[in-house]
Amino acid sequence: MTGNTRSDISFRVNEENCQLTVDNRTTLLDALREGLDRTGTKKGCDLGQCGACTVLLNGRRVVSCLTLAVAADGTEVTTVEGLSRAGELRPIQDAFVRLDGFQCGYCTSGQLCSAVGMLAEHRAGWPSAVTDNVSPDCPPDLDEAEVRERMSGNLCRCGAYPSIVRAVLETARKETSR
Incomplete structure (x- = not known):
């Protein structure tokens, strides 16, 4: 193998400037968890199929297990740890807690990041397959x-889907009534 196999990257994670030197094959998930100790983002299938690793990259949801860390150079990354502001839960987080939108909690960080991104896509008028x-x-x-179609990339092994859908719908209704 010839050439440089490592890169210096710089990006903002949860509104904090971060710099890392990574192997060019390092995923964003591994850079977050191992390089920056942001362990709220979960490694589920490591194949991009379960959504447990979903984060927001410049406001758009991505599965971080399939996103190379070098592709995040110069971007804004939001993980589940960055969703709350000054210790206050976002409305979607509050709805998940109140409406029991999780059971074991393993998928919750990806579900929450996906819901935030999905609601932004909906507000922007993006259609879905349905x-x-x-x-x-x-x-x-x-x-x-x-909601089911737009959140279909996030799996919940416990089957908390009805509560997740209720939490997303409640949050969306509150956002539109403001």
């Missing part, structure tokens, strides 16, 4: 089918 009218003039209604 959206009937994809006209930009008619933003999709957020109902159970929409």
Whole structure:
């Protein structure tokens, strides 16, 4: 193998500037967990299929087990640890707690990050695979089918899906009533 196999990267994680030197093959998940001790992001399948490792990269949700750390150079990364502000839970976090949107909790960090990203996508008018009218003039209604489709990349082995859907819908309704 020739050439440089390590890179210096610089990015913001949960509003904190971070620098790391990583092997070019290091995933964002491993850089967060092993390089920066941000262990709230979970390693589930390590294949991009379960969503436990979901984080926000410049506000968009990504599975960090399939994202190379070098691709995050110069970006803003938000992990579950960065969702709350000044010790206050976000409305989605509060709804998960009140409505029992988790059981064992292993998938919860990915579910929460995905929900934050999904709600932003919905507010922006992005359609999903189940959206009937994809006209930009008619933003999709957020109902159970929409939430289930939009959150389908995040698996819950305990089956807390009904509570997760309720938490997302409640949060969305509160956001639109403000």
